[in-house]
Every structure is written in structure tokens, then in C-alpha cells.
Amino acid sequence: MDTEKEFDVFLCHNSEDKDVVTEIGNRLRLCGINPWLDIWNLRPGIDLQDALGEEIANIQTVAVFIGSAGIGSWQGEEIKFFIREFIERDCLVFPVLLESAPDELELPPLLAGKTWVDFRSSIPDPLEQLVWGITSKKPSITHQAVRSGKTQIESGGYELPARKEEVIAEELLELERHLQRDEWLLADKLTANLLTHQADLLSEHTCLFDEASIVTNRMKSIACSTIVSIDRLWQENSGGKFGFSVQKDIYQSMTRSCVFEHISIHSLGSELGWYIQDICRWIRRSELISDKDKAPAGHFPWMICHDKRVVKTDYSRVNNNLKIKRVIFVMESMENMSKLFARLDDCYGVSRG
Structure with a gap:
């Protein structure tokens, strides 16, 4: 990943899915990925769209999380906003289906046809798929590396620090x-x-x-x-x-x-x-x-x-x-x-x- 940019991915989600998306965000951090999430990066009193407008140049990828509640109205506006940026800057936007997402799902036109990450299935590992989508490098997280306190992602060179304070x-x-x-x-x-x-x-x-x-x-x-x-x-x-x-x-x-x-x-x-x-x-x-x-x-x-x-x-x-x-x-x-x-x-x- 380019070390000059501040954030690797924007986690776009419905407010009803905030807890599970926050948990996924923490797991991404353990893989050396820096996600933008409103509860971590949005200062109280600041308009979300204004904040995102300032950060758009520092975000290369957008993961759109979809659960049982579907896509909220504001989340839909976020998607449109980032799709425009995607067209102009060739950014990547892709859907992520949470465990609570229904089996039969109709994606919005802007996301239809895009390959998704599916947390409803354990094979292939959805976290590895998500890391792959964000970094463009297919990860291989070994159990031995995890137990020793480090996670190596092949071809990427990322390490999970042994200390996770x-x-x-x-x-x-x-x-x-x-x-x-x-x-x-x-x-x-x-x-x-x-x-x-x-x-x-x-x-x-x-x-x-x-x-x-x-x-x-x-x-x-x-x-x-x-x-x-x-x-x-x-x-x-x-x-x-x-x-x-x-x-x-x-x-x-x-x-x-x-x-x-x-x-x-x-x-x-x-x-x-x-x-x-x-x-x-x-x-x-x-x-x-x-x-x-x-x-x-x-x-x-x-x-x-x-x-x-x-x-x-x-x-x-x-x-x-x-x-x-x-x-x-x-x-x-x-x-x-x-x-x-x-x-x-x-x-x-x-x-x-």
C-alpha cells in the first residue's frame, strides 16, 4: 500500500450495522490496514459529507457494507458521492455482505455487477477477501504467524505489531x-x-x-x-x-x-x-x-x-x-x-x- 495516504478504506455502512462493522474495522487494523470509520474519525459537530470531502483524496477504496437493514438513505448518498470520485479518480468501490444480509439480495444499480465480499460464508475467508479487495494483494494469513503475534500478508509485506495496545x-x-x-x-x-x-x-x-x-x-x-x-x-x-x-x-x-x-x-x-x-x-x-x-x-x-x-x-x-x-x-x-x-x-x- 502507498504509505503516503492516511486511510486505506472507507467503511460505508448503515447505522444499524455499526457494531459489526466496527468489529470488522478492528480486525482490519490488526492486519495493518487503516480504515476510515465515522465513530473513530469524525469529530462531533462536523458534517459527515464535509469531513469526507476533505478526506476523499486520502481514501483509495470504499467498502459498502450491507446487512439485514439494507442501505440507508444517507448511505445511498455516500455511494453516489464516491462513485463520482471513482469515475474521476479510478477508485475502487465494492459491496460487502454481512452475515445478516438476506439470501436474495438486490443491489443498487451502482453496485450491481461488482464482485462482493460475503461474510455469510466462511469459504473463502471473508476477512482475507476484504483485505485482498482493499490492498489488491491476495493475503495468506498463517496460523503460526498469528499465534506468534505477527500477521504476514504475502506480496504486501505488512506486519501485525506484536503489541496491540x-x-x-x-x-x-x-x-x-x-x-x-x-x-x-x-x-x-x-x-x-x-x-x-x-x-x-x-x-x-x-x-x-x-x-x-x-x-x-x-x-x-x-x-x-x-x-x-x-x-x-x-x-x-x-x-x-x-x-x-x-x-x-x-x-x-x-x-x-x-x-x-x-x-x-x-x-x-x-x-x-x-x-x-x-x-x-x-x-x-x-x-x-x-x-x-x-x-x-x-x-x-x-x-x-x-x-x-x-x-x-x-x-x-x-x-x-x-x-x-x-x-x-x-x-x-x-x-x-x-x-x-x-x-x-x-x-x-x-x-x-
């Missing part, structure tokens, strides 16, 4: 905004993203948090400042009802009252509102209680795995011949939760020291 700081500010607005589900997902970025686990996940993940046996790779900041933000904005420390206190209270066996994670899960004892089932992320007054203490952040690789199948015989399939959660999670709480104690010791 800038991205982490941005996401902590975003987490605080969600928590202040009582947007618990969005804050929960962002918490998972923060932990993922610090653990350098951008692929091949073992323990899933919806779309983000973290393997707790790599807790030591996560900076104490991040863990403590996340925990304090949850506690301060929930009136002390949510956070890792709240979960730890509940866990320790339960350990004092009974002797835990290997199934004790079910008891903890039930206490936190993650496990439904009557039907012996772990809830899904979509079933989390978003009303703070109704949610039990410690309900967030959500720390339960739902990867198919950590479940096993049991068969129960009914009426001597009928087998009913049951999915049973493999409980490495009690050990994992203990690792989280131990890491939390270590980190608070560091912060106090």
Missing part, C-alpha cells in the same frame, strides 16, 4: 460506552473480543464465545491491565452485579458450603443463570438475560463453551428399545473457571502492588 484501548472505550448504556449483550461480546485479541487466538478456537473466543489455559498471555480494566468496568457500570470478581466471589461462597465434584460446574452455572437444571441444558448466548434487574448476580461476562468438540453424546434407553440422544457438556470448564479466578487474583495483586 492501541486496538485494546479503543475496545475498552467502546466496552465502557456499551456498559454505560446498559447494552449488556453487546458488552459481553466485546469482552470476548478483547480477551481474544490479547490471547492471539484469531483462529482455531477451542472455547467459543459466540463469534469470539479465548482458551483459558493461555490466561497468562493476557495483560493484567486488560483483565482488571474489563472487570472494573463491568462492576462499576452494573452496580457491582456483574464482572469476573462477582463470579469469583459466588464460586468461593459455594466452595465453602459444599464439597465440589466433577459436575460442580452445573451448580455454578445454575447460580449464574447459565444452566437450566430442570431440563439439564446450558443456555445459548442468545438466551442471556439482558435486563439487569432480572439477571442473577454474575450473569455477565458469559464464560461458557459451546464448541462441538467439547461435547459428547449419551444414549438413554426408553421402553427397552428406544434410544434418545442427549448432549452432555464436557466439564473442563470448572478447571478453566478456576484458572480465570486465579489469574484475576494475581492481576489484582499486581495492580495493588
